[in-house]
Structures are given as structure tokens and as C-alpha cells.
Amino acid sequence: MTVNLETAAGQDAEITRLRGVALNLRRKMIQQARGKGQGYLGQGLAIADYLAVLYFHAFNADDLDFTRAERKRFYLSTGHYSIALWAALAELGVIDPAMLSSYGADGSPLEMSTMEGRVPGVEMTGGSLGHGLGIAVGAALGYRLDDRSSMIHVEISDGELQEGSTWEAANTAGSFELDNLVCWIDCNGIQADGPMVVNIEPVADRFAAFAWAVKEIDGNDLGQLCDAFAWARHRVGRPKAVVMRTRPGRGVKRIEQRDRAHFVRIDAEEWDDVARELEIENV
Amino acid sequence: MSEIPSRTLAMGESEAIVGRASMFAPFAVGTMQAANAHDELVLLTADLGKYTDTADFRHKYPQRFFNVGMAEQSLVMTAAGLSKVGKVAYCTTYGTFATRRAYDFLAIACAHSEENVKMFAGNPGLVSGYGGTHQANEDLALMRAIPNMTVLDPCDATEMMQIAAMAADIPGTVYCRLLRAHVPVVFDPATHRVRIGKGHVTGAGSDLGFVSTGSMTERVLDARDALAQQGIASSVFHTASLKPFDAQGLVEFAASVKRLVVCENHVASGGLAACAIDALYEAGLQRPMLKIAIPDQFTACGSHAYLLDQYGLSTTKIIARVGAWLR
Numbered sequence: 118m119t120v121n122l123e124t125a126a127g128q129d130a131e132i133t134r135l136r137g138v139a140l141n142l143r144r145k146m147i148q149q150a151r152g153k154g155q156g157y158l159g160q161g162l163a164i165a166d167y168l169a170v171l172y173f174h175a176f177n178a179d180d181l182d183f184t185r186a187e188r189k190r191f192y193l194s195t196g197h198y199s200i201a202l203w204a205a206l207a208e209l210g211v212i213d214p215a216m217l218s219s220y221g222a223d224g225s226p227l228e229m230s231t232m233e234g235r236v237p238g239v240e241m242t243g244g245s246l247g248h249g250l251g252i253a254v255g256a257a258l259g260y261r262l263d264d265r266s267s268m269i270h271v272e273i274s275d276g277e278l279q280e281g282s283t284w285e286a287a288n289t290a291g292s293f294e295l296d297n298l299v300c301w302i303d304c305n306g307i308q309a310d311g312p313m314v315v316n317i318e319p320v321a322d323r324f325a326a327f328a329w330a331v332k333e334i335d336g337n338d339l340g341q342l343c344d345a346f347a348w349a350r351h352r353v354g355r356p357k358a359v360v361m362r363t364r365p366g367r368g369v370k371r372i373e374q375r376d377r378a379h380f381v382r383i384d385a386e387e388w389d390d391v392a393r394e395l396e397i398e399n400v
Numbered sequence: 401m402s403e404i405p406s407r408t409l410a411m412g413e414s415e416a417i418v419g420r421a422s423m424f425a426p427f428a429v430g431t432m433q434a435a436n437a438h439d440e441l442v443l444l445t446a447d448l449g450k451y452t453d454t455a456d457f458r459h460k461y462p463q464r465f466f467n468v469g470m471a472e473q474s475l476v477m478t479a480a481g482l483s484k485v486g487k488v489a490y491c492t493t494y495g496t497f498a499t500r501r502a503y504d505f506l507a508i509a510c511a512h513s514e515e516n517v518k519m520f521a522g523n524p525g526l527v528s529g530y531g532g533t534h535q536a537n538e539d540l541a542l543m544r545a546i547p548n549m550t551v552l553d554p555c556d557a558t559e560m561m562q563i564a565a566m567a568a569d570i571p572g573t574v575y576c577r578l579l580r581a582h583v584p585v586v587f588d589p590a591t592h593r594v595r596i597g598k599g600h601v602t603g604a605g606s607d608l609g610f611v612s613t614g615s616m617t618e619r620v621l622d623a624r625d626a627l628a629q630q631g632i633a634s635s636v637f638h639t640a641s642l643k644p645f646d647a648q649g650l651v652e653f654a655a656s657v658k659r660l661v662v663c664e665n666h667v668a669s670g671g672l673a674a675c676a677i678d679a680l681y682e683a684g685l686q687r688p689m690l691k692i693a694i695p696d697q698f699t700a701c702g703s704h705a706y707l708l709d710q711y712g713l714s715t716t717k718i719i720a721r722v723g724a725w726l727r
Binding site for chain 2: 186190232233234240241242245247248250251252253254255256257258259260262263265281282285286288289292293
């Protein structure tokens with residue numbers, strides 16, 4: 118079962134495996150959104166490749182034991198990406214896949230936005246945007262203080278770069294030289310009111326100016342994601358930022374093509390076509 | 401009155417304490433007790449370490465001390481993250497910045513996840529001479545409104561020291577007003593024990609009952625003595641704990657007196673008076689009530705004594721207002 122990632126054939130096999138995982142995550146997201154007419158499906162589909170590599174390539178079984186103190190930590194700052202997190206946790210077997218259809222339903226733990234404390238693997242309450250990076254800074258400080266070797270990973274969005282708190286945290290991390298911290302920035306180009314309403318570019322240069330090591334990748338390219346995780350493991354005396362360019366709705370053409378994809382509306386009769394498109398495009 | 405400064409004190413200056421014992425840096429003393437007992441305790445500040453009695457900790461535990469700079473949102477987020485990986489994070493800044501600036505972070509990053517973050521917030525109410533920017537006059541109301549939050553307003557050095565020592569063992573997120581530098585000793589540290597969710601009654605006079613919190617209790621106890629000279633017998637219900645609040649204790653106290661005077665170094669809404677009124681109303685008990693609190697306005701700059709006098713919170717003004725009310 119184990120692949121030798123030192124060889125080209127081994128790397129190809131790993132990418133093929135991860136492609137299958139990412140497809141399963143997208144299937145599980147459509148399962149959640151299906152019939153509801155709406156959901157943060159665009160963002161979820163865009164982040165599927167990243168979560169596939171994070172949970173199924175970079176993390177091992179110890180890291181996925183959410184009670185283990187020294188595990189790698191992952192903070193999902195964008196609480197509205199919960200649809201993607203529920204898909205990943207179901208794929209990991211942390212939650213029962215049969216629960217997925219309860220996404221957003223009254224009383225369901227699978228909330229539209231992540232609330233810490235109800236589902237294992239939800240490491241922070243996201244959703245009030247601009248919290249994740251600062252929380253990850255504190256976790257990284259704590260790990261460094263205790264000489265724990267595991268890395269702290271945090272996902273934030275391009276929209277969160279408009280929050281002042283994100284830059285307070287970025288400055289704290291740079292000043293404290295937190296080289297056990299990796300910030301993954303999902304640059305999908307959309308926010309609540311549509312395409313980026315104020316400029317946040319150049320993202321990589323801005324983090325570099327805050328004394329971070331930076332790397333920019335295609336966030337829907339599994340090979341580049343694997344390479345970025347390998348790069349992020351190296352301790353270089355600085356926190357690391359990976360700018361991921363992603364495409365909202367990735368994997369389903371009709372969703373990719375809708376420019377107001379922050380909160381996707383899909384008509385009731387469209388869902389079979391959505392599911393069919395995912396299979397045609399990705400299998 | 402020449403010993404009372406007639407000007408706004410500079411940031412590092414400490415008010416002269418006249419006619420009462422005092423203690424230097426009780427927060428530091430209590431925090432060191434907690435730090436010695438808890439290896440996981442860390443202390444953070446946001447460019448106000450010099451003005452919040454953090455030096456002792458910084459010198460003994462430099463690795464466990466973090467100054468994030470002038471960034472209160474980062475202060476609170478960083479503290480929340482440290483808590484997530486097993487630390488108990490004591491934080492210091494001023495009350496205005498902790499509450500107004502970093503409110504969402506105390507509410508969501510800390511209280512929502514029940515993080516072990518203990519915020520010690522300096523310059524409560526009129527303790528600061530720097531006007532509306534620095535006077536945390538509504539901080540208790542803001543913090544009481546957040547679920548899961550413990551909200552404390554210590555009276556003196558004894559309570560400040562005891563709360564700093566015990567805060568690491570209070571579950572979840574705590575907001576505590578910070579009294580720094582030379583702090584009066586009002587309660588005897590040998591016998592007084594501050595209790596979360598409990599009040600502390602002094603005296604048994606039933607003509608009127610003072611209900612008081614924080615540094616107001618010092619002046620209330622002085623006013624009580626002066627009123628006794630005038631033949632008015634009063635008692636005092638003091639609590640450092642606004643949330644949880646000792647509603648039952650307050651109601652029992654109120655039942656033993658003819659009328660109530662609620663005194664707080666805070667605006668009249670959302671603080672101690674609100675706690676007391678809620679408790680009395682729910683118990684179906686009515687007492688005439690005089691509220692002595694900071695008025696609903698942005699307050700001025702000046703010396704502590706000047707501000708207390710201007711806004712009616714000094715011992716002299718308390719005595720005069722109570723006397724007028726009783727007549």
C-alpha cells in the first residue's frame with residue numbers, strides 16, 4: 118500500500134490516490150448541499166484538493182487523533198468552509214457519512230459554519246473572519262515553548278486579508294520568527310459581495326514584507342500542493358505562507374462558471390446534472 | 401488636602417495612598433504564586449507591560465512572557481491559541497483596549513471555546529486620568545453580556561492578589577479589572593477570602609445597605625463610618641464577582657435593610673446596579689434604591705480625586721448624596 122515518493126512512479130501513484138480522495142470529498146459536498154438549493158459549495162469544491170493533501174498525505178494517524186496533545190494542528194479559519202471539513206471528516210471516518218445530508222439542518226452538529234466543541238476535528242470556531250491566523254500564532258508559540266516538533270497549519274482566505282486582525286497576527290508571527298507555523302491562504306478571488314471588493318494584492322509580497330517565507334501555487338494542483346507541504350516542513354527561521362490560487366466550484370463546470378459563487382444557488386432540478394458533471398469531468 | 405495631586409498622573413506614576421495601608425503590585429505577587437504552581441501559565445501583554453505590574457514574572461520566567469506589541473486583537477487571539485495547546489494565558493492591557501478593541505476576540509476566540517484566558521484589564525473606570533479614551537467605564541457591562549465569561553472587580557490589594565493567585569484555577573475565560581502599583585489594603589489578607597459568585601457583608605446596620613464593588617467599596621466603608629457618626633446605621637454588601645453574581649446573598653442582605661445605595665466605579669447600566677435590580681425583581685423584593693455610578697457621558701481627564709469629586713463618587717460626595725436622599 119505504501120508508495121515510494123522518491124520515485125516518479127511512486128509520486129504518480131500518490132497523485133492518483135489523492136485525486137480519488139479529492140473526488141470523494143467533492144461527492145460528499147454535493148451530497149450535503151443537494152436539495153437545499155444553496156450552500157458554500159463553490160468554496161468547498163475549491164478547497165477539496167488542499168484538504169485531500171492535508172489530511173490524506175501530510176497528516177498521519179497520530180495527527181488525526183484529535184485527543185493527542187502533540188499532533189499537528191490544523192485551524193480552519195473560514196468557518197463557512199464547514200461543508201468541506203464535514204466531507205473530509207466523513208472520508209476519514211471521524212463522522213458517519215450518513216450524517217452529511219443533515220448539513221445545516223436544525224439541531225445537526227454539521228453546522229453551516231464551524232462551532233468548536235460539537236464535532237471532533239473542529240479545532241476552532243471559525244466564521245468570525247480574521248481569527249484563525251492569530252489563534253494559530255498562539256498555538257505555534259505554545260508548541261515552541263514546549264519543544265514540540267509538530268507544525269501548526271492554518272487556512273485563511275483572501276477575504277480575511279482585509280481584516281486588520283490578520284495583519285496584527287502576521288506581524289506577531291514574523292516578529293516572533295515562528296518557523297513552526299504555516300499559513301495557507303485560499304485565494305479564490307470572491308467574497309460576500311462578489312469578486313474582491315478591495316485590492317489585497319500582491320499577497321505574497323505583503324507576507325514577505327511581514328518577514329514570512331512565501332510560496333505561490335495553483336491550489337487545485339495536487340502535485341504543487343504536495344510540493345508545498347514538503348517545502349513547509351523546512352525550518353527557515355520564519356513563518357511560511359503558501360498563496361493558493363483556487364477556482365470556486367472547481368470540478369463542476371456549471372458552478373465554476375457562475376461568477377457570484379460566494380453562496381451558490383442551484384435549482385432543484387439541477388442537482389442530478391451537477392453530480393453527473395462532477396463524475397464526467399473527474400473520473 | 402495638599403497631598404492630593406491636582407493634576408493628571410503620568411502613566412507610570414502611582415497615586416499617593418493616604419491614611420491607609422497599601423501594598424505594591426499585588427497582581428504581580430498573586431501571579432507569581434500562580435506561576436510557581438502552574439508550569440503551563442504564560443503571561444502576555446500588548447505594550448503595557450510596564451504599567452500592569454508584569455516585571456516580576458518577566459524576570460523570573462522570560463521564556464513564558466510574550467509582548468505582542470500594540471496589538472490587542474493579536475494579544476487575545478494569541479492567548480486563545482496558547483490555551484488550545486494546553487497553556488493558561490494571563491493577559492494584561494487596559495480595560496478600554498481589551499473590551500472595546502478586542503471584543504469579538506474575547507467573545508468568540510476565547511469565551512465561545514471556553515479558553516483558559518485570564519484578562520487583567522488596567523485603568524478601570526475613573527482610576528485613569530486620561531479621559532474617555534483610557535477610562536473603562538462600561539467594561540463590566542460589555543463583559544457580562546458574553547456567555548461563559550467570569551467578570552471580576554476586586555476592591556483592594558488583598559482581593560487583587562488573591563484573584564491573581566486563583567485565576568489559573570477558575571475554568572474558562574476570566575475578565576478581571578486590574579489594580580496596579582500601590583494599591584490600598586482594605587480587607588485584612590489574614591482573614592478575608594475573595595469568593596467567586598459570593599458577596600461579603602460588613603456590619604449589621606439596617607437604616608440603609610450599601611451594595612458595592614471594586615474600588616468603590618473602599619470609599620463606601622469610609623462613608624459608612626462617617627454616617628455612623630451622624631447616627632445612621634448601615635451595612636455593606638461587597639462583591640468582587642459580577643458574573644457569576646451572588647443573587648441570593650444580595651436578596652438576603654436587602655431584606656435586612658430599609659433601603660439600598662448601589663455604588664460602582666462604572667456606568668449605572670449593565671454593571672452592579674443591573675445585577676442587584678435583576679436579583680431583587682426576580683425575588684419579588686422592593687427597596688428604595690439610590691444609584692451612585694459614573695454618569696452616562698465620556699468622562700474628563702484629571703487626578704483620581706478630582707474625577708471622583710466631579711462625578712460624585714468620592715467619599716465626601718457619597719456621604720452628601722446619601723444624606724440628601726435620606727432627608
